Amino acid sequence: MIRKIFLFLIILVLTVDFCKSQAFIKTSDLFKRPESSGKLNIYQNPAIDSLLSRYIIINKKLRTAEGIQGMSGFRIQIYYSSVRNAREESAKARAEFINTFPENKFPELRSYAQYQEPGWYMVRAGDFRTKTECYRFLLMVRKEFPNAYPVPDIINFPDLIKK
Numbered sequence: 001m002i003r004k005i006f007l008f009l010i011i012l013v014l015t016v017d018f019c020k021s022q023a024f025i026k027t028s029d030l031f032k033r034p035e036s037s038g039k040l041n042i043y044q045n046p047a048i049d050s051l052l053s054r055y056i057i058i059n060k061k062l063r064t065a066e067g068i069q070g071m072s073g074f075r076i077q078i079y080y081s082s083v084r085n086a087r088e089e090s091a092k093a094r095a096e097f098i099n100t101f102p103e104n105k106f107p108e109l110r111s112y113a114q115y116q117e118p119g120w121y122m123v124r125a126g127d128f129r130t131k132t133e134c135y136r137f138l139l140m141v142r143k144e145f146p147n148a149y150p151v152p153d154i155i156n157f158p159d160l161i162k163k
């Protein structure tokens with residue numbers, strides 16, 4: 001009987017410690033202002049703070065294929081295959097894409113060569129936040145690559161400074 005109580009207490013302590021270590025972010029912490037400016041009061045349901053915390057924690061874990069932190073978005077898939085010489089064919093498809101759409105014509109359309117287990121090679125282009133934005137460029141890309149299609153992917157963050 002003592003063993004059961006002891007085991008129950010250990011499980012209880014570990015559960016409380018785990019819950020306490022979860023990061024919790026309040027909305028008022030996100031909108032902090034300098035001391036010299038006015039005061040901001042936010043009145044809202046506490047569940048919104050919980051949802052914001054979950055959203056921030058989940059998005060911190062998103063990584064692009066290169067291992068860089070990213071965000072959910074869309075890319076245009078130009079090539080996808082697992083045949084024996086898929087690696088060489090994907091390199092040819094990417095080179096053809098780069099030559100067809102030089103960087104000065106469409107600076108948004110960066111191409112990415114990716115590998116996915118168990119042997120799939122793919123070439124994807126662009127970093128689009130919305131499907132609508134992706135389809136605008138897809139129509140231009142399909143003129144040269146008729147089998148291109150949009151795919152959801154983890155994209156790089158957009159540049160904050162527009163050149």
